[in-house]
Amino acid sequence: MNDGGVDEQRDGGARDTIDAGHRMVRAVGEGNASLGQRVADYFDRLTWRTPIHDMRLKGRYPRKLLAVPADPIAGSAEYGEALTAGWLAWRTEFRALDEVTFASSIGSAAFDDHAQSFAWLRDLWAAPDRAAATRTAEILTQRWLAVHGERVTERGWRPDLWGRRMLMWTAHAPLLLSSTDLIYRSSVLSAIARGARHLDRTADKTPVGVRRIASWCGVVAAGLLIPGGDPRRAIGETGLERALALSVGSDGGIASRSPRDQLDAIELLACLRAAYDARRLDLPEGVAQVLARMVSAMLGTMMGDAGLSSWQGTGPVAADEVQAVLHASRVVRRPLRQASNRGYQRIAAARSVLVMDAAPPPTAPSAAGACASTLAFELSDGEQRVVVNCGGAGMIPDAGLSAGLRSTAAHSTLVLADSNSTALLPDGALGRGVSEVDLSRQESDAGSRIEARHDGYARRFGFRHHRTLTMAADGLELRGDDSLVPTGKRPSRGQVPFAIRFHLGSGVEVLASADAQGATLMTSGGMTWHFRAGGATVVIEESVWIDPEGQVVPTRQIVAGGSADPGGASVSWVFKRAR
Structure with a gap:
């Protein structure tokens, strides 16, 4: 059996078993941030600009760092060369360095976060011209200090960005601190000390999820690398473990359920481990x-091309990026086939890999790209993605x-009455819909079978969506059954x-x-x-x-449509690969 590009990996003797029988997966998390919580957060950010908070940030700054960690993630030499030539590039966005003043937004929110995090320092580190890279790093750092160094701002001092910046500034200190300008060097070290004090007070107020993890990683890194930091390190380790307990489920899945997150x-924990390595600590x-x-858990969402599948606002993460982070983590594990509470199910059979969303959408406030994708699946044949989700809602500025990319219709699942299985509210939050998924999985010599149903349409239409997926052991056949079962509470x-939509991968032709x-x-x-369906009309x-x-890549989709009467409806379908 092939696990989608992953070798038969050692995991300390642990065996990923499939628990037979039914289980219920319910919505977990803290829910969407309440109005009261948002108001409290707003006023907390206002306090950053007060003289009291500024007094809290005052204090001695280090003359040097105790150690310089080795960044475990290699940068892009191409992007580094672009930086030395005057361009900041990230994904599909490019901006002239003259525009990068850090005073205002110059691109998408994701691009601005990338600029503020200083993650581009690893690209400069990979640039062939070290002298030019050092000059560029100093120029951009001086610009940041001019705007944010002495004045606490919401844009520059967001705790998770300071956590990331702390990891980048310390790992790439040779680029930042090789200057002979003593005033500039002192300003950088002073900013690091002020940033650490800011994180001490704000890390635990950051939204649960990857942002809180980033904030506490910054606290711990500062405790490890700034002289006299042992008390901060102890507090930071406690805070990080608490953040991980709130943000990561027992199955290893993050609260937002986003493979990108x-x-x-x-990656953040791998970078933090490098700070421990620099101090010769574990x-x-x-x-x-x-x-x-x-x-x-991350490998559980990996497809046959060794990249990650598209869920919860995430586009497909490329294999080389996944492998770089895996290498940096220094963890060797098998892909998780069955997530107990974060809800992804994975089947790998010969060349075929299937990943299914078998849980309600995430409810954590940090889940900005949450999608109404319950019971959708992706299917790959070797390195070819055959059935996909549109994905990428969090990557698109439009x-x-x-x-639209967050909707049920943008996922490979059943859509009833052209509505979402979980409501998407105008402010971007999630409304009513799927609250629980009833799940069963069986394994046999003949193959793997997943049976699940959700209640997203029960309140509005009086139906539960029941989906069964069965993959043959040789990976050549995937059989499915989608049923609308009356609940008896609100008859239609x-x-x-x-x-029933099956979005097709890029490069797949269909007739x-x-x-x-x-x-x-x-x-x-x-x-x-070959695809066949019974009980529906098939169109492309x-x-x-x-x-x-x-x-945005134009593709095609197979749509198996019909109508359900008050007694329900059922459609059986099959994908079968020619030998």
């Missing part, structure tokens, strides 16, 4: 155990398109239209059959898959897929 959190055992579980009146009951798929690798429609760089 999962990868990001693993990562705390509790943190190391969570890191190991997080790696296994608000309208981003909202008349016919209710439904559409509908003449009888409107099936289609033939041809992959770019020369493989042929346009679709889009967001690639790893955030580009």
Whole structure:
């Protein structure tokens, strides 16, 4: 059995078993931030600008760091060369360095966060011209200090960005502190000390999830690398373990359920481990155990091309980025096949890999890209993604398109009455919908079977969506059954239209059959898959897929449509690969 590009990995003797029988997966997390909480957070940020907070940041600053960690993630020499030539590049966005003043927004929110985090320092580190890289790093750091060094601002002093900046500034101190300008060097070291004091007071007020993890990583790194930091380090380790307990489930999945956030959190802990290495210390055992579980959970969303699948606002993360973070983590684990409370199910059979969302959408306040994707799946054949989700809602600056990418219709699952299984509210938050998923999984010599149903349509239409997926042991056949089962509480009146959508991966050509009951798929690798459906009319429609760089790629989708009467409806379908 192939685990999608991952070797049969050692995991300390642990065995990823599949627990037979039914279980209920319920919505977990702190829920969307309440109005009261948002108001409290707003006023807390206002206090950053007060003389009292400024007094708290005053104090001695170090003349040097105790050690310089080695950044475990290699930068891009191409992006580093672009920086020395006057351009800051990230994903599909490029900005002239003259625009990068750190005083105002110059791109998408994600681009601005990238600039503020100083993660581009690793690209400069990889640039071939070290002298030019050092000059560029000093120029940009001086600009940041001119705007934010002595004045606490909401943009520059957001705790999670300070946590990331702390990791980057300390790991790439040779780029920042090789200057002969003593005033500039003192300003950098003073900013590091002030940033550490700011994090001491704000890290635990950051939203649960990857942002709180980043904030506490900054506290611990400061405790490790600033002289006299042992008390801060002890407090930081306690805070980090508390943040991980709130942000990461027992199965290793992060609260936002986003594979991108999962990868990001693993990278943060890998960078923090480098700070421990620089001091010849070990990562705390509790943190190391969570890191190991997080790696296994992340691999559980990996497809046959060794990249991550598209869930909860995330586009497909490319294999080289995943492998770089895996290497940095120094964790060797098997992919998690069954997440107990974060909800992803994975089947790997020969060349085929399937990942299914078998849980309610995330409810954590940090889950900004949460999607109504319950019971959707992705399927790959070797390195070819055959069935996908559109993905990438959090990567697209267009608000309208981003909202559409979060919808149920943008995922490979059943859509009832052209509505979302979980409501997406105008302010971006989640409304009513899926609150629990009833799940069962069985394994046999013949293959793997997942049976799940959700209650997202029960309140509005009186139906539960019941989906069964069965993959043959040789990976050549995937059978499915989608049923709308009456709940008996709110019987539907008349016919209710439904559409079962199967979005196709980039490079997959599709031709509908003449009888409107099936289609033939041809992959770019020369493989042929046949699709048939019973109980629905099959048509081919346009679709889009967001690639790893955030580009919108035109694709196609198979739509099996019909109507449910008050007694419900059932559609059986199959994907079968030609030998």
